[in-house]
Amino acid sequence: MNDSATHHSATKNSTVNDMVLRAEHIDVAYEGYGGARPTRAVRDVGFELRRGELLGIAGESGCGKSTLAYAVARCLQPPARLTAGSVTFHGRDGGETDLLALEGEALRAFRWNKLSIVFQSAMNALNPVTRVGRQFDDIFRAHRPGMSGPERQERARALLDMVGIDPARIRAYPHELSGGMRQRVVIAMALALEPEVVIMDEPTTALDVVVQREILDEVERLREELGFSVVFITHDLSLLLEISDRLAVMYAGGIVEYGPCERIAAGAGHPYTQGLLRSFPELTGERRALRGIPGSPPDLRGELTGCPFADRCERAFEPCRTVAPRPVPLPGGGYAACHLHDPDHIAAAAGPLHEGSQS
Numbered sequence: 001m002n003d004s005a006t007h008h009s010a011t012k013n014s015t016v017n018d019m020v021l022r023a024e025h026i027d028v029a030y031e032g033y034g035g036a037r038p039t040r041a042v043r044d045v046g047f048e049l050r051r052g053e054l055l056g057i058a059g060e061s062g063c064g065k066s067t068l069a070y071a072v073a074r075c076l077q078p079p080a081r082l083t084a085g086s087v088t089f090h091g092r093d094g095g096e097t098d099l100l101a102l103e104g105e106a107l108r109a110f111r112w113n114k115l116s117i118v119f120q121s122a123m124n125a126l127n128p129v130t131r132v133g134r135q136f137d138d139i140f141r142a143h144r145p146g147m148s149g150p151e152r153q154e155r156a157r158a159l160l161d162m163v164g165i166d167p168a169r170i171r172a173y174p175h176e177l178s179g180g181m182r183q184r185v186v187i188a189m190a191l192a193l194e195p196e197v198v199i200m201d202e203p204t205t206a207l208d209v210v211v212q213r214e215i216l217d218e219v220e221r222l223r224e225e226l227g228f229s230v231v232f233i234t235h236d237l238s239l240l241l242e243i244s245d246r247l248a249v250m251y252a253g254g255i256v257e258y259g260p261c262e263r264i265a266a267g268a269g270h271p272y273t274q275g276l277l278r279s280f281p282e283l284t285g286e287r288r289a290l291r292g293i294p295g296s297p298p299d300l301r302g303e304l305t306g307c308p309f310a311d312r313c314e315r316a317f318e319p320c321r322t323v324a325p326r327p328v329p330l331p332g333g334g335y336a337a338c339h340l341h342d343p344d345h346i347a348a349a350a351g352p353l354h355e356g357s358q359s
């Protein structure tokens with residue numbers, strides 16, 4: 001998907017100036033142990049994040065969503081290794097930062113000040129033996145050394161208030177808070193230094209549906225108020241359709257479909273996205289895990305030939321098992337990496353298929 005980062009830039013309202021983050025041609029591999037082949041978890045992925053938007057990244061477990069997020073936030077740990085790609089941050093101040101070139105202190109500062117990440121099960125990552133206030137304090141001491149003690153206190157209380165927690169809870173230990181409250185604390189921490197981008201990796205999956213909804217509403221409100229952009233990762237496509245401006249659907253390490261939410265909800269272009277959409281009930285129904293596409297994703301060790309979804313695709317035709325699909329722009333914005341939309345291949349398929357149906 002070599003030009004994935006350029007196709008969607010043609011969608012409406014896009015200008016270079018309103019872009020805050022651009023990732024291009026990202027490749028990440030997990031090194032195999034003892035001579036085993038590496039797992040190529042992310043394969044030539046690109047996306048743009050616009051200022052103030054919520055970009056949803058969807059896909060089944062194991063498709064590479066978290067690995068992509070960690071790569072973009074520079075949080076990858078061995079055995080994961082970024083093997084190709086670039087990530088550029090366009091600051092509000094007009095400055096441009098090459099994220100992959102940042103090291104040491106500059107990287108640490110960037111991560112809290114400009115871009116923060118809320119990890120999967122982050123609420124369990126709070127230090128259990130340290131009061132909530134102290135955990136905010138540590139962030140400010142490290143990144144805002146000029147703040148006085150009372151200023152740090154005041155700011156921490158304001159942040160708690162902002163995410164709907166009584167500021168008096170600043171003295172609480174994490175175990176004294178419910179799961180939902182702990183997750184709110186983690187979100188408040190991620191927002192503590194007013195970053196321009198927040199990456200949220202399954203931030204509410206561990207919570208019950210009501211609490212999940214409350215927290216998402218809170219994130220929406222804060223996003224409007226503070227103007228940060230969000231990359232929101234979840235396997236729950238129905239949820240993403242509700243909250244995202246644009247969506248990227250990942251499969252086997254690559255983005256197979258990308259575009260404005262309304263277009264995808266009204267007419268998904270990729271059979272995989274269509275399968276995902278069919279696999280959950282209407283928005284008013286109860287949410288459940290994605291199911292309903294027979295088969296399983298390919299082994300990500302080694303090369304993939306043709307379309308990685310071909311073996312599971314009801315509509316696979318001649319080129320799908322041999323030729324890797326390119327991203328094809330779709331009416332309504334974005335693209336699908338699928339031969340069904342590629343004029344070259346549709347033409348090739350139309351003849352035999354038509355003849356076959358006549359005979």
Ligand SMILES: Nc1ncnc2c1ncn2[C@@H]1O[C@H](COP(=O)(O)OP(=O)(O)OP(=O)(O)O)[C@@H](O)[C@H]1O
Nearest residue numbers: 030039041060061062063064065066067068235300
């Ligand atoms: N530490 C690791 N070592 C080897 N392979 C890994 C490691 N972590 C992840 N992988 C592989 O990388 C691929 C992508 O995993 P990743 O966690 O990014 O997917 P995901 O879409 O975020 O899934 P989930 O929603 O389950 O977190 C998977 O095939 C997974 O098996």
